[in-house]
Amino acid sequence: MHLAIRIIEDEHRSLAAVLSALGEAVAEVRAGRLPGDDAVLEAMVCYIRDFPERLHHPKEDQHLFRLLRRRAPELVPVIEELEAEHRRGGELLRSLQEAVAGCAAGRGSVESLSAAVATYAEFEWAHMRREEEILLPGASRVLTEGDWAELDAAFGMQADPLSGVEAGPELRERFRRITALAPAPIGVGTARGEPEGRGGEGALPRGARTRTQVGIVGAGPAGLFLAHLLRRQGIESVVIESRTRQAIESTVRAGVLEQGTVDLLDELGLGARMHRQGAEHHGVELRFDGRGFRLALSELTGRSIMLYAQNEVMSDLAGAWTQAGGELRFEAEALGVAGMEGPRPVIRFRQGGRDEELACDYVAGCDGYHGVCRAALPRSRREFFRVHPFAWFGILAEVPRLSPELIYALHERGFALASTRSERLQRLYVQCDPHDRVEDWSDDRIWSELHARLSTRDGFGFADGPIVQKDVIGMRSFMVEPMQHGRLFLAGDAAHIVPPTGAKGLNLAVADVFVLSRALAERYATGSEERLARYSETCLRRAWNAQRFSWRMTTLLHRFADHDEFQRRLQLADLEEVARSRAAALSLAENYVGLPFPD
Ligand code: DHB
Numbered sequence: 224m225h226l227a228i229r230i231i232e233d234e235h236r237s238l239a240a241v242l243s244a245l246g247e248a249v250a251e252v253r254a255g256r257l258p259g260d261d262a263v264l265e266a267m268v269c270y271i272r273d274f275p276e277r278l279h280h281p282k283e284d285q286h287l288f289r290l291l292r293r294r295a296p297e298l299v300p301v302i303e304e305l306e307a308e309h310r311r312g313g314e315l316l317r318s319l320q321e322a323v324a325g326c327a328a329g330r331g332s333v334e335s336l337s338a339a340v341a342t343y344a345e346f347e348w349a350h351m352r353r354e355e356e357i358l359l360p361g362a363s364r365v366l367t368e369g370d371w372a373e374l375d376a377a378f379g380m381q382a383d384p385l386s387g388v389e390a391g392p393e394l395r396e397r398f399r400r401i402t403a404l405a406p407a408p409i410g411v412g413t414a415r416g417e418p419e420g421r422g423g424e425g426a427l428p429r430g431a432r433t434r435t436q437v438g439i440v441g442a443g444p445a446g447l448f449l450a451h452l453l454r455r456q457g458i459e460s461v462v463i464e465s466r467t468r469q470a471i472e473s474t475v476r477a478g479v480l481e482q483g484t485v486d487l488l489d490e491l492g493l494g495a496r497m498h499r500q501g502a503e504h505h506g507v508e509l510r511f512d513g514r515g516f517r518l519a520l521s522e523l524t525g526r527s528i529m530l531y532a533q534n535e536v537m538s539d540l541a542g543a544w545t546q547a548g549g550e551l552r553f554e555a556e557a558l559g560v561a562g563m564e565g566p567r568p569v570i571r572f573r574q575g576g577r578d579e580e581l582a583c584d585y586v587a588g589c590d591g592y593h594g595v596c597r598a599a600l601p602r603s604r605r606e607f608f609r610v611h612p613f614a615w616f617g618i619l620a621e622v623p624r625l626s627p628e629l630i631y632a633l634h635e636r637g638f639a640l641a642s643t644r645s646e647r648l649q650r651l652y653v654q655c656d657p658h659d660r661v662e663d664w665s666d667d668r669i670w671s672e673l674h675a676r677l678s679t680r681d682g683f684g685f686a687d688g689p690i691v692q693k694d695v696i697g698m699r700s701f702m703v704e705p706m707q708h709g710r711l712f713l714a715g716d717a718a719h720i721v722p723p724t725g726a727k728g729l730n731l732a733v734a735d736v737f738v739l740s741r742a743l744a745e746r747y748a749t750g751s752e753e754r755l756a757r758y759s760e761t762c763l764r765r766a767w768n769a770q771r772f773s774w775r776m777t778t779l780l781h782r783f784a785d786h787d788e789f790q791r792r793l794q795l796a797d798l799e800e801v802a803r804s805r806a807a808a809l810s811l812a813e814n815y816v817g818l819p820f821p822d
Contacts, residue, residue: 227287227374228359234279235351236582239565241270242344247561249337252326259336260327268316268323275347276316280309283354286377287362294365301357308350315343348565355566356750435461435550437743438570438583440557440596442471444533445715445732446589447540450549451491452740458747461581462549463572465556465590468541475619475692476533478642478650479629479726481817482526484733493539501531502643507815509780509802510632512795513680516802517628523809526816530629530643532650533729555579560586560599563709587739588713589732592701597717600708611698611722613637613781616655616664619648622688625677631724632677633798637782638724639676652696654781661693669693698722698777700770705759712739712758719766721773724780730817731769735762737820761821772814 245267251257252264288302322339325331366374437453439446442464453460464471480488480497488494505521507528521527545551555574562568563586570581588596615638623646630641637654644650653672655664670687677683701720706713715732738761742754779797783790800807 225363225371225375227371227378228363230378231279231283231287231359232355234274235355236567238271238275238279238347239351239562239567240569241267242340242347243562243565245271245340246344249333249340252333253337259329259333264323265327268320271343272316272320276313280312282378284309286374287358290366290370290374291358291362294367294370295361298358298361298365301353301361305350305354305358308346308353312343312347312350315339315346319343345564352566433461433579434582435459436583436747437585437587438568438581439463439587439589440560440570441588441590441594441715441717442466442537442541442551442553443589443591443715443732444536444540444729445717445736446587447537447544448487448733449587449589449714449736449740450544450551451493451540452487452736453743454547454549455491456740456744456747458740458743460549460587461583462544462551463555463557463570463581464551464553466553468553471541472534472538474534474537475617475650475694477723477726477728478530478532478644479730480529480531480536481730482528483737483817483820484730485529487733487737487820488536488539491543493543496535496539497529497531500535500645501529504528504530504628507629507631508626509798510630510677510679511634511780511798513678515630515679515683516798518801518808518812518815520812520816523805523812524816528816532644536729557590557595559595560588560711563599563711565709568710583710585710585712585743587736588711588717589715589736591716592720594717596711596713597703599711600703600705600713604708605704607700607702607704609700610657611700611777611781612657612784613654614657614659614698615640615652615696615723616659616669617650617652617692617694617696618669618690619644619650619692620688620690621647622649622686623647625649625651625685630677631776631780633780633782633794634676634678635782636672636676638780639673640724641673641677648691655695657697659695661695664693666690696723700774702763702766702770704763706735706762707755707759712755714739714762718762719770721770722777723773724776725773725815727769727773731766734765734820738762765818765821768814768818775811 245264248257248261248263248267252259252261257263284306288306291298292302319339322331322336326333326336436458437449437460439449439460439462442462446462446464450460450462480501485494485497488497505527506517506519508515508517510516541551552572552574555572558571558573558578560568560570566584568583568586570583570586572579572581586596588594588599590596624643625641629643630639632639632641638652639654640652642650642652651673653669653676666687669690674684677685699720700722703713703718706718714735716728718735719731721727721731739758742758745754746752779794786794801811802808
C-alpha cells in the first residue's frame with residue numbers, strides 16, 4: 224500500500240478515535256462525572272482543529288485532489304463535493320468550538336454541546352467514508368508512480384501523532400495533552416495504549432494496534448462459521464475469544480444439525496468427520512400417553528437432520544481455521560467495542576495482561592448473551608425476555624442407544640428426551656426444577672425418572688450404565704431488536720436465545736452469519752450496503768419463527784406446575800392432532816428440520 228494512502232487512513236482512524244472519545248467525554252459530562260469546563264474537552268477540539276482541519280484536509284486539497292482532477296475527470300464531481308465538505312467541516316468545527324467554550328464558561332447547555340459533537344462527528348464520519356470508499360480506490364486505479372512519489376513525499380512530511388508517524392513537536396504536545404487529561408475509560412488515555420509509558424515519545428508505536436476487515440468477537444458457532452464463510456469470499460477476519468480452546472471444544476451442548484447447517488459445513492469442505500462420526504436421522508418420536516408417534520421428517524419434508532455434537536463442530540471449525548493460518552486469539556477478553564457509527568470501529572481487548580485494539584471495517588458481535596457487543600447497541604433497542612418455570616437435567620451416559628431415533632416424551636412426571644452421541648454414548652435429559660443443582664440428582668434418581676418418563680404401555684425398556692457427565696440447562700427466551708447498529712452486527716446468542724427443545728440455538732446462529740457473510744460479500748464486491756442495511760430485519764424474521772417453534776415444542780411437551788386437568792387435556796389433544804393430521808405434522812416437521820436460510 225502506498226505511504227500516502229496509509230497515512231490518510233491512519234489519520235482518519237485517529238480522528239475517529241478522538242471523535243468517539245469526545246462523544247464519550249460529553250456523555251461523562253452529561254452524567255455529572257466530568258466537569259463541563261474540563262480541559263480535556265478543549266484539548267480534543269484543538270486536536271481536531273490542528274490535525275484534520277489544518278493538516279490533513281489541506282494536504283488532500285493541494286496534492287491528492289489536484290492530481291486526481293488531472294488523471295480522472297470522472298471523479299471531478301466527487302472531488303468537488305469533498306472539497307465543499309472540507310469547507311463545511313470548518314464551519315461545523317467553529318460551532319463545536321463555540322459549544323465547548325460556552326459549556327466551559329457556564330453559558331451553553333451540555334445538550335447543545337452534545338448536539339454539536341454529534342453533528343460534527345456524523346458529518347466527518349460520512350466524509351471519511353466517502354473518501355475511503357470512492358476516492359482512494361479511484362486513486363489506486365489511475366495515479367501514476369510519479370504521482371505517488373509526490374503524494375508520499377507530501378503526506379509523509381509531517382503527520383499525526385496518534386497514527387504513530389513522527390510528528391512535529393507542537394503536534395506531539397497536543398496529543399500528550401489529550402492523553403494526560405482524558406480519564407479512563409474515555410479511551411485515548413491510558414486504556415488505549417499507555418502512550419506515556421512508551422519511551423516518553425507520546426506517540427503510539429506502529430504494531431501496537433492491529434487491523435482487519437471484519438473483527439469477530441467470540442469463537443462460538445456464530446463466530447467460527449462466520450470466519451470461514453468470509454474467508455470463502457476472500458474477506459479477512461480476526462476472531463477474539465475469551466475462553467481457552469479446550470473450553471470451547473469440550474463444552475457439552477446440543478447435537479442436532481439442520482440440513483442447511485450440514486450443507487454449509489460440506490460447502491466449506493469441513494463435513495468429513497461429521498459424516499463419518501455423526502448419524503443422519505429421518506424421523507423423531509413424540510411419546511405421550513404411553514404411546515409413541517413417529518414424526519416422519521424426511522417423508523414429510525424431503526429433508527433430514529444430523530446428530531453431531533456442537534463441541535465436535537467447534538473442534539472442526541477451530542482446527543481448520545488455525546491450520547489455514549486464520550487468526551484466532553484465545554484467552555483474549557473483549558473489553559468493549561467503540562466507534563460503531565464511524566468508518567473505523569475498534570474492538571478493545573485484554574490478552575496476556577496487555578490491553579490491545581483491533582481496528583476493523585465491521586464488527587460481528589458473536590459473543591453470546593453475556594458479551595460486550597450487545598451493550599454497544601443504542602439504549603433505544605428493544606429486548607424481550609422470558610424465563611421458563613423449569614430446567615433440564617442433562618447427562619452423558621455410557622449405554623447403548625435407547626432407540627434408533629430421538630424420543631421426545633411427555634409424562635405426568637415431566638418431559639424427557641433421549642438423544643445420542645454415538646453407539647455407546649447417549650445424551651439424555653429430564654425436566655427438572657430450575658433451582659436444582661447437579662448434586663441434587665443421584666444416578667439412581669436420574670435412571671428411575673428416565674425409566675418412568677420414557678415408559679410405554681407396551682413395556683419399553685433400556686439398560687442403565689455409567690453416567691459420565693451431568694449438567695443443568697436453563698430455559699430462557701431472549702430477543703433483541705434491532706440486531707445491528709452502524710458497523711456492528713450481532714449474531715447467535717448475543718441477539719437471541721431460544722429454549723433448548725428442538726435444538727435450534729446453533730442452527731439459528733449459523734443462519735445469522737450466513738446472511739451476514741452474504742451481505743458483507745456484496746458490500747466488498749460492489750460497495751453496496753443494501754443487504755447489510757437489511758441484516759437485522761432478515762434475521763429477526765427467521766429468529767422469531769425459531770423462537771415461536773421452540774416455544775411451541777416446549778409448551779407441547781413439558782409439565783407445567785400451574786396447569787389444571789383442563790389444560791393437560793388440551794396439551795394431549797394438541798399432540799394427538801400432530802399424530803392424526805398430516806398438516807399439523809408437516810408444520811412441526813418443516814420447522815424441526817429447519818427453514819431454508821434467508822436470502
Ligand atoms: C439434543 C438437544 C436438544 O435440545 C434437542 O431438542 C435434541 C437433541 C442433544 O443434545 O442431542
